[in-house]
Amino acid sequence: MTQKRVRVLVSGRVQGVFYREYLRRRVAALGVSGWVKNLPDGRVEAVFEGEEEAVREAVDCAREGPPFARVSELVATAEPVSGQPGPFEVRH
16 A cells, blocks of 8 residues: 655635534545644645545545535645654644
């Protein structure tokens, strides 16, 4: 199994619409570790790490978002795998 790590920056209506909690639930169910947080400029930043297919699904979840969110842009950047598994968490 190939491990992968991706950082995403998500723009649009993604704050105040339960976006972070939606990602926490969906991504944790995939067995992916990492975190998600709001940025001061209105975007959301997240890091996903785990099996390649699960990380791909996590990015798809970030692109979709919860019902009240509207994702206008998602920029994904591959990063070196940290090898530090843990729960997917919401950062404040």
